[in-house]
Amino acid sequence: MGKRRAGRELLRSLSKKQKKHLREFGEEHPFYDKVFACCLFGCYCCCCLHLCFSFQSEDSDKSSAESDSEAEVEQVSGYHKLLATLKTSPESESEEDESESEEAEESEAEMDSEGSQEAGEGEGDEEDKNDVPEEEEATDTAEQMLSQERADGTDTSCDPRHGVIEEFTDVKHESEFSLETNFMEEESGDCSADRKDSNPFKQHMDKELEQKEIEKMSTLPKTSSQSQWPRLGQLIFSSTSEKHKTLKADKEVDVKQLHLHKPLESTWPKVNKQFLSAVDKPTDSSFTPLQRELFCIMNSYRDLFYPERNALSNGEEVRHAYCLHALNHVLKANAQVLSNNAKRRDRKPGTDTDDHRDQGLTRPKVLMIVPFRECALRIVHILISLLEVNDKKKIDVSNKKRFKGEFGSDPEEKPPNLKRPEDYEAVFAGNIDDHFRIGVAILQKSMRLYAPFYSSDIIIASPLGIRTVIGAEGEKKRDFDFLSSIEILIIDQADIYLMQNWEHVLHLMKHINLLPLDSHGVDFSRVRMLNLNNWSKYYRQTLLFSALQDPQINSVFNKHCFNYVGQVAVRNVPLTGSISHVVVQLPHVFRRLEADSITSVIDARFQFFIDKVLPEYRDAIMSHTLVYVPSYFDYVRLRNYFKKEDLNFTHICEYSKKAAVCRARRFFLKGEKQFLLFTERFHFYKRYTIKGIRNLIFYELPTYSHFYSEICNMLKATDSGVDATWTCTVLYSKYDAQKLAAVVGIDRTAQMLQSKKNVHLFVTGEN
Numbered sequence: 001m002g003k004r005r006a007g008r009e010l011l012r013s014l015s016k017k018q019k020k021h022l023r024e025f026g027e028e029h030p031f032y033d034k035v036f037a038c039c040l041f042g043c044y045c046c047c048c049l050h051l052c053f054s055f056q057s058e059d060s061d062k063s064s065a066e067s068d069s070e071a072e073v074e075q076v077s078g079y080h081k082l083l084a085t086l087k088t089s090p091e092s093e094s095e096e097d098e099s100e101s102e103e104a105e106e107s108e109a110e111m112d113s114e115g116s117q118e119a120g121e122g123e124g125d126e127e128d129k130n131d132v133p134e135e136e137e138a139t140d141t142a143e144q145m146l147s148q149e150r151a152d153g154t155d156t157s158c159d160p161r162h163g164v165i166e167e168f169t170d171v172k173h174e175s176e177f178s179l180e181t182n183f184m185e186e187e188s189g190d191c192s193a194d195r196k197d198s199n200p201f202k203q204h205m206d207k208e209l210e211q212k213e214i215e216k217m218s219t220l221p222k223t224s225s226q227s228q229w230p231r232l233g234q235l236i237f238s239s240t241s242e243k244h245k246t247l248k249a250d251k252e253v254d255v256k257q258l259h260l261h262k263p264l265e266s267t268w269p270k271v272n273k274q275f276l277s278a279v280d281k282p283t284d285s286s287f288t289p290l291q292r293e294l295f296c297i298m299n300s301y302r303d304l305f306y307p308e309r310n311a312l313s314n315g316e317e318v319r320h321a322y323c324l325h326a327l328n329h330v331l332k333a334n335a336q337v338l339s340n341n342a343k344r345r346d347r348k349p350g351t352d353t354d355d356h357r358d359q360g361l362t363r364p365k366v367l368m369i370v371p372f373r374e375c376a377l378r379i380v381h382i383l384i385s386l387l388e389v390n391d392k393k394k395i396d397v398s399n400k401k402r403f404k405g406e407f408g409s410d411p412e413e414k415p416p417n418l419k420r421p422e423d424y425e426a427v428f429a430g431n432i433d434d435h436f437r438i439g440v441a442i443l444q445k446s447m448r449l450y451a452p453f454y455s456s457d458i459i460i461a462s463p464l465g466i467r468t469v470i471g472a473e474g475e476k477k478r479d480f481d482f483l484s485s486i487e488i489l490i491i492d493q494a495d496i497y498l499m500q501n502w503e504h505v506l507h508l509m510k511h512i513n514l515l516p517l518d519s520h521g522v523d524f525s526r527v528r529m530l531n532l533n534n535w536s537k538y539y540r541q542t543l544l545f546s547a548l549q550d551p552q553i554n555s556v557f558n559k560h561c562f563n564y565v566g567q568v569a570v571r572n573v574p575l576t577g578s579i580s581h582v583v584v585q586l587p588h589v590f591r592r593l594e595a596d597s598i599t600s601v602i603d604a605r606f607q608f609f610i611d612k613v614l615p616e617y618r619d620a621i622m623s624h625t626l627v628y629v630p631s632y633f634d635y636v637r638l639r640n641y642f643k644k645e646d647l648n649f650t651h652i653c654e655y656s657k658k659a660a661v662c663r664a665r666r667f668f669l670k671g672e673k674q675f676l677l678f679t680e681r682f683h684f685y686k687r688y689t690i691k692g693i694r695n696l697i698f699y700e701l702p703t704y705s706h707f708y709s710e711i712c713n714m715l716k717a718t719d720s721g722v723d724a725t726w727t728c729t730v731l732y733s734k735y736d737a738q739k740l741a742a743v744v745g746i747d748r749t750a751q752m753l754q755s756k757k758n759v760h761l762f763v764t765g766e767n
Contacts (some may be wrong), residue, residue: 001441017289028415048520067600085298103195110541116446121535140692168399168450169439169451170448170449170451173448173451173694178455201259201332205333205528209530209538213564216240216539219290220240222238224236224237227246227247227248230249231289233572234570234571235569238566239566239567239568240564240566247297247302247568250292250296250528251477258295262328263389271382271385275316275317287321290314291320291660297568298321298541299325300565301563302565302568303544303567303568304540304542306318306545306546306570307546308547309545309547310332311547314621318492319378319382319492322543323379323382323383326488327442329488330366333358334444336358340356340526343356351466356526357525357527357529358526358528359522361515361519362481362482363455364456365485365486365488366488367489367512368458369462369463369491369508370492371463371492371497372428372434373407373434374429374432377403377407377408380403380449383440387442387445393445397449398446402450403496424687434462434463435468437459437460437461437465438458438460439456441455441456441457442457463500463508467504467508470508470511481520481689483508483511484513484514485536486536486540487541488541490545494545494553499681506556509556509560512537513537516668526543537562538564540561541563542561544556547704549571551738576745577705577741577742577743578705578709579709579764580709581709581713582709582763582764583716583765584712585763585765586715586763587762588712588728588764589727591612591732592732592734592759592760593605605699609638609731613729617695618647620674621675622695623694624692625695626675626676626678626697626711627676627678630699630703631700632681634700635653637719639677642675648675650663650668651677652664652677665690665691668691669718680703680707683710683711692728694719694725696715696719696727696728696729697731699731700732701732702739703739704738705743730743734753737749740753
């Protein structure tokens with residue numbers, strides 16, 4: 001009876017959305033899983049993890065369903081048996097009819113084609129309060145399957161039916177990929193492994209710092225110098241070392257002089273061939289001009305900040321370049337360990353083995369932080385391509401089928417006829433689930449996906465995925481020892497994390513390169529002295545790629561990177577801003593507000609808005625006013641104030657349900673609501689065209705400069721707007737210099753910040 005009652009409770013606990021997902025896919029809806037339900041809520045909140053869990057993200061819901069529905073295809077679960085015997089009751093049919101009618105109402109409320117397409121995707125989110133009676137044989141079947149799996153010892157770590165979800169890890173190939181028990185194959189050795197003078201890897205990792213040098217790096221300010229490179233532009237070199245040297249760009253690069261480990265010398269030209277065809281001046285080099293200069297810095301083991309990564313133009317070039325560098329580092333490090341294994345095996349008894357220190361306290365050497373599963377999929381494909389010499393010599397990749405199922409996407413699942421900008425399509429291509437992590441082990445001619453972290457060479461994860469492993473202070477189950485010996489940290493597309501949760505990135509930086517709490521079976525006679533001295537962070541190379549310059553990203557690069565070799569940052573100033581892309585005839589009024597410090601600017605902006613700006617728009621004549629708010633916290637503050645003042649307004653944010661978005665857009669278009677509060681994150685994830693705008697207020701300058709011109713150009717989407725007088729007001733302070741330069745250009749920014757006038761006017765679309 002106990003088993004039958006438990007199975008009945010399982011069926012009764014399903015909502016109508018879960019039942020529909022169960023019938024269509026044969027599994028429980030992954031978003032309502034006991035663990036992921038709380039983790040996925042925090043994907044898009046901009047601060048404080050405990051605050052994030054109170055919201056629900058539609059993007060995480062959709063992307064998680066896409067990725068997890070394909071996982072565990074081969075395993076027959078109790079839910080498959082439950083599906084086979086499930087009988088539709090009249091109550092459940094009526095519930096589906098109600099759900100469909102709700103969807104129809106939502107789709108009618110959409111203003112344009114793209115909105116109506118997406119409205120059909122949403123379903124009611126209310127929990128089903130009525131218990132649906134099911135056949136007892138279905139319950140018994142599910143119970144028998146659960147008990148049978150436990151008896152057979154089947155891997156149920158990824159099954160939502162078991163309270164705790166643990167991602168799959170490959171434990172079968174542990175001995176094959178163990179560094180301690182394998183030896184170097186003669187043909188796969190690195191020809192330059194023992195030449196310390198010319199090998200950048202050995203130069204960097206074998207340098208022994210003294211205590212005095214460490215103290216200087218911790219106390220002395222960095223000295224900087226500038227250099228102009230042909231492709232990257234203006235570079236800022238900074239270091240605490242007195243012997244600081246400026247790197248010069250190589251005009252031509254010979255692959256044989258880069259000290260690449262086999263087989264990268266032969267595979268890189270073929271893998272990178274797709275980008276060389278677009279180069280204006282074809283040369284014998286296997287690098288594009290951008291890749292050549294980036295790799296020159298990477299190969300010197302300096303920290304790098306490149307804020308001009310564009311998903312449309314150079315994103316894949318950059319990805320290939322850092323994959324080559326990371327794989328080259330891993331192959332050299334592993335080759336050194338395997339070579340020393342053979343030397344230790346053949347050594348005479350009683351000889352000193354202290355010169356064989358070639359490892360860290362834990363095995364993971366490279367950590368790659370990327371925003372979506374699609375990015376991880378592309379990285380793994382690049383790594384595999386770089387290891388395969390030709391079509392005949394395929395490398396052995398463990399769990400490749402499972403990886404493609406969980407990280408790939410079905411092209412047919414994409415809704416048709418959705419008009420989105422090209423940059424949106426490039427960023428949100430493929431599987432956009434943002435909660436994942438995977439360990440990759442590489443040994444000679446084989447690759448192991450889903451390796452346990454302590455047996456991995458490379459860890460690929462999203463900020464949320466790594467955050468849930470690290471945990472928070474006070475949690476019983478948390479682990480960050482695997483981050484203790486990271487030698488290369490790659491943070492790609494850092495700007496997207498500003499739209500997700502930047503706190504996850506800061507949390508990671510606080511827990512990387514700390515002494516581990518457990519030994520994890522390490523042989524201390526093989527551990528480098530730099531790791532034993534807890535100096536790992538001074539040897540770690542950080543590669544930071546972003547589409548924009550932002551104070552929060554700059555802060556991570558300046559405050560959390562301690563590389564003894566130094567840092568290199570690309571600092572090109574925008575000559576023309578995105579305001580030049582505004583095509584509508586519109587007066588832009590920029591109003592400067594005064595603030596004593598960067599911490600007081602938040603309150604100063606709010607007070608300036610309600611005292612100086614809002615009174616001008618309270619009149620009924622100034623209807624159809626959209627207020628663009630980048631920060632969610634500012635949005636909540638304004639929403640509460642508008643409610644308190646009983647203003648006629650509506651609002652849209654990233655947590656608004658589809659029906660609420662449709663109603664808000666309809667009310668705003670028809671003029672039933674005078675104000676529309678609109679968050680930047682909603683625009684980032686949806687990119688809807690808001691119709692009916694006549695007056696624009698930028699409460700703060702946009703994070704992405706091209707959003708400014710996009711929002712301004714929405715005014716032409718309203719047919720009746722031709723007769724109206726359009727206005728645009730922008731608030732800024734001296735602390736918004738970078739964002740302001742990206743909108744109006746560097747020359748105008750200097751004038752606007754130094755001028756005694758607080759109001760500046762620009763008019764676009766006159767010609």
